[in-house]
Amino acid sequence: MEFTDATIIQLLKRRDETGFEQVFKFYFKNLYRYALTILQDHDQAEDIVQNVFYKLWDKMDSLNFQDSLAAYLYRAVYNESLNHLKHKKVKLTYQTYITRSMKDQTDGAHRKVMFSELERRLQTAINELPEQCRTIFQMSRFEELRYLDIAHRLGISVKTVENQMGKALKLLRTKLIDYLPFLVLLLLNFLNHRP
Amino acid sequence: MNKDLHTDPGGPHGIHEDLLVKYLLGETSPDDNARVEAWLAADPANRHFYNHFQLIWRESRHLYDNFNATDEQTDAAWQKFRQRVQRPTHLQAVKGASDPGQRPVRINRSTWTRVAAVFLLVASITSILYLTRNAADRQFAATTTPLTDTLPDGSLITLNKRSDISYPANFKKQRTVRLQGEAFFKIAPDKEKPFKVYTDNVTITVLGTSFNVRNKENTTEIIVESGLIRVTDSLHDVIVHPSEKLILHKGDSSLTKEGTTSQLYKYYRTKEFICDNTPLPQLAASLEEAYDVKIVIDPSLRNLQINTIFRNQSLDQILNIIQETFGIRATRSGSQITLQP
Numbered sequence: 402m403e404f405t406d407a408t409i410i411q412l413l414k415r416r417d418e419t420g421f422e423q424v425f426k427f428y429f430k431n432l433y434r435y436a437l438t439i440l441q442d443h444d445q446a447e448d449i450v451q452n453v454f455y456k457l458w459d460k461m462d463s464l465n466f467q468d469s470l471a472a473y474l475y476r477a478v479y480n481e482s483l484n485h486l487k488h489k490k491v492k493l494t495y496q497t498y499i500t501r502s503m504k505d506q507t508d509g510a511h512r513k514v515m516f517s518e519l520e521r522r523l524q525t526a527i528n529e530l531p532e533q534c535r536t537i538f539q540m541s542r543f544e545e546l547r548y549l550d551i552a553h554r555l556g557i558s559v560k561t562v563e564n565q566m567g568k569a570l571k572l573l574r575t576k577l578i579d580y581l582p583f584l585v586l587l588l589l590n591f592l593n594h595r596p
Numbered sequence: 597m598n599k600d601l602h603t604d605p606g607g608p609h610g611i612h613e614d615l616l617v618k619y620l621l622g623e624t625s626p627d628d629n630a631r632v633e634a635w636l637a638a639d640p641a642n643r644h645f646y647n648h649f650q651l652i653w654r655e656s657r658h659l660y661d662n663f664n665a666t667d668e669q670t671d672a673a674w675q676k677f678r679q680r681v682q683r684p685t686h687l688q689a690v691k692g693a694s695d696p697g698q699r700p701v702r703i704n705r706s707t708w709t710r711v712a713a714v715f716l717l718v719a720s721i722t723s724i725l726y727l728t729r730n731a732a733d734r735q736f737a738a739t740t741t742p743l744t745d746t747l748p749d750g751s752l753i754t755l756n757k758r759s760d761i762s763y764p765a766n767f768k769k770q771r772t773v774r775l776q777g778e779a780f781f782k783i784a785p786d787k788e789k790p791f792k793v794y795t796d797n798v799t800i801t802v803l804g805t806s807f808n809v810r811n812k813e814n815t816t817e818i819i820v821e822s823g824l825i826r827v828t829d830s831l832h833d834v835i836v837h838p839s840e841k842l843i844l845h846k847g848d849s850s851l852t853k854e855g856t857t858s859q860l861y862k863y864y865r866t867k868e869f870i871c872d873n874t875p876l877p878q879l880a881a882s883l884e885e886a887y888d889v890k891i892v893i894d895p896s897l898r899n900l901q902i903n904t905i906f907r908n909q910s911l912d913q914i915l916n917i918i919q920e921t922f923g924i925r926a927t928r929s930g931s932q933i934t935l936q937p
Contacts, residue, residue, distance in 0.1 A: 422674060429670045434663045451677055458681055523656055541621065542656055543663075548623050566621070567614030574648045581648050 409470060414461050425454055428471070432478045435539050439482040439528050449485060453477040469556030475536040519580075526576040530569055537565040608645045611635045620649055735762040738777075742864040747773070750784035751791065754865040756810075756885075778810040780865050783823075797846035798829040807836075808861055814846035819861060869906040869914070876900040876918075876935070887911045894936045897924060 413421060429450065436446035453474060457464065464473070530538060540551045541562075548562045555562075574581070608616065611632070618624045619632040636643050665673070736745060737760030744754045748767050755761065759777025764770055771791040783791045785804025793800040795811040805823025809816065818827060819841045827834045827842060831849050836842045841856040859870035863882055871879055877898055880891040889911065900922055906914050915926040915933065925936050 418678070422678075425674050425677060426670055429673055430665045433665045433669075433673075434660065437663045438660050447673060451673065451680070454677055455680060519655060520659055523652070524659060527656065527659075542653070543660055548618075548621075563614045563618060563623075566617045567612065570617045570620075570649050570652060571613045573652045577652065578648075581651065 413457070416458070416461065421458065424470075428474055431540075431544055432474055434543060435475060435478050435536075436482050438524070438539065438543065439479070440485065441524075445485065446482075449478060449481045453481060469554065471554040472536075472556055475539070475555075476532060479532050479535060522577060522580055523573070526573050529576065530572055534565045534569045534572070537562055538569040541566060608642060610638075611642075613649075616646055616649055620646075620653055734765060734767070735760060737761075744865070749786065749789075749791075752782040754780040756864040775809060775811060778808070778812070778864070780806070780808045780862070782806040798827055798844055801826040801828070810861070816844045816846075818842045818844075819856060867908050871902045871904050871906075873901045873903060876902060876922075879918075880935075883911065883914065889931045889933055891933045891935065894934075896937055897922070897935055 409424065413424065432450045432453065433446055436449040437443065440446050440449065456477070457474070527535070527538065536555070537551055540546045540554070541548075546554070548559050548566070551562045552559045615624070615628060615632060619628065624632065636646055736743070736755070738755035738757050740757055742754060742756050744752065746752055747763065749771055751771075753761065753773075756778035759775070759779055761773045761775050761779060763773040767773075769789075771786070771789050772794065773792070774794045776795070781791075781793065781802075783802050783804050783806065787804075791802045791804075793802075793809060795809065795816050797811075797814065798816050800807075800809065800818065802823065802825045805825055806821040807823075807825055808819045808821070810818075818825070818836055820836045820838050822838055824838075825836050827836055827844070829844060829846075832844065832851055834842060834851065834853070836853070839855060839857065841852075841854050843852040843854075845851075857872065858874065858878075859872065860874055860878065860882055863869045863886060869879065869882060869886075875898070877893055879902060880893055883889065884891050902918070902921065904917070904921075906917070909917075915928075918924070918935070919926050927934050927936070
């Protein structure tokens with residue numbers, strides 16, 4: 402199927418508003434979710450995605466899409482989200498994070514997201530994955546795309562997707578290893594009784 | 597190297613993580629499955645290692661369940677974005693804004709490119725959506741440039757611009773396509789399953805061959821390059837041979853079948869305009885289509901014939917060659933070109 406990025410990018414370069422709308426709406430949900438998994442804040446996540454699209458609109462002519470539009474957009478969301486965390490120094494420790502979340506909840510503000518200990522560890526480990534690895538994990542796990550679809554969208558080979566997914570699980574396991582024996586004890590029986 | 601379990605607590609033995617993850621996600625071949633299952637059965641430590649992957653994968657499953665934006669949120673986000681790019685402070689970023697601070701930015705748009713761009717983009721995105729679904733008809737469309745693609749049975753299709761085809765999701769069982777516009781087909785042979793092309797007035801049945809179909813304004817023109825095809829409509833049932841051209845008109849009992857040696861019709865597929873004693877008006881008609889222009893030819897020049905091949909040349913280059921060949925004058929104003937003595 403050759404509705405190539407080249408064609409879409411060519412169209413975007415004409416700054417066609419309705420065309421841009423299609424692209425915006427096609428990618429918004431997934432990019433928003435991506436930013437949200439990193440930032441854990443709905444408003445910040447939307448701001449990041451808005452900024453990424455604004456840059457796309459504004460700098461269309463000078464942007465260089467080495468691999469694909471999707472790869473560019475996901476990379477931009479990843480980088481902007483991490484920069485945001487760095488600059489605003491909102492990389493909170495677990496304790497302050499929970500305190501804030503609980504405070505927000507009692508304040509009736511449900512805009513923040515709260516996690517269990519396990520989820521928090523997993524989430525931190527996932528966000529520490531390198532960019533390409535993180536994007537591919539996002540697409541596989543949270544967008545539930547097959548390897549082939551991921552490869553097509555990002556303009557890379559299926560082999561690369563395989564390698565990056567292998568790497569992702571390997572890195573996550575390494576980061577969670579101290580915590581895993583406990584979990585395995587807890588969940589092993591449960592898992593082994595499922596097909 | 598000693599493959600003892602404890603020498604490398606960081607990785608599995610005798611198998612690669614990539615393969616285990618593939619297995620976990622159901623991306624493996626039967627051969628891979630057998631390999632992974634044998635490995636899992638070989639040592640409880642292997643199973644234990646795999647359980648870690650399983651655990652991480654399953655635990656991450658519901659991590660972000662509530663993180664989906666709704667359609668309303670998406671629409672609201674788009675409106676917000678639109679306002680942002682139309683804000684006067686960003687005027688300098690956009691060409692053609694002559695009245696800063698007064699009006700919102702008018703986006704640089706020429707009506708035709710805009711319409712074409714929107715149409716192609718919508719077609720692209722709906723195609724992507726169609727392809728990722730299982731139900732509905734599959735479709736692809738060429739709007740501003742010709743497009744070549746392979747169908748699920750291996751047949752090759754080149755669509756001229758402003759043309760589209762659709763085919764059913766179970767295409768491999770039932771090889772039928774519906775065509776609007778013009779396309780060249782190179783059909784993968786399959787005697788069990790005839791390939792059918794429907795236009796709004798005719799049905800073309802083939803077993804394995806290549807041919808061009810052009811359906812414009814109630815007229816269907818078919819040129820066969822190899823093999824035989826059978827063309828039927830409500831009034832006719834005709835076999836067309838290689839190098840024959842069949843012309844049918846919707847709701848009209850007359851039909852024309854002529855031998856043809858002209859190769860000009862291939863231009864959108866080959867990027868070559870092959871002129872072989874081709875009358876100038878005929879070449880002009882193809883150029884009009886290819887470059888979206890209107891070419892007006894002085895009546896005194898209508899009988900001129902041209903012999904050449906234009907390969908990947910711009911319209912201006914082609915017009916220059918025509919001028920020099922015949923010693924005539926081509927003047928261009930906007931999208932209209934006038935050829936005069």
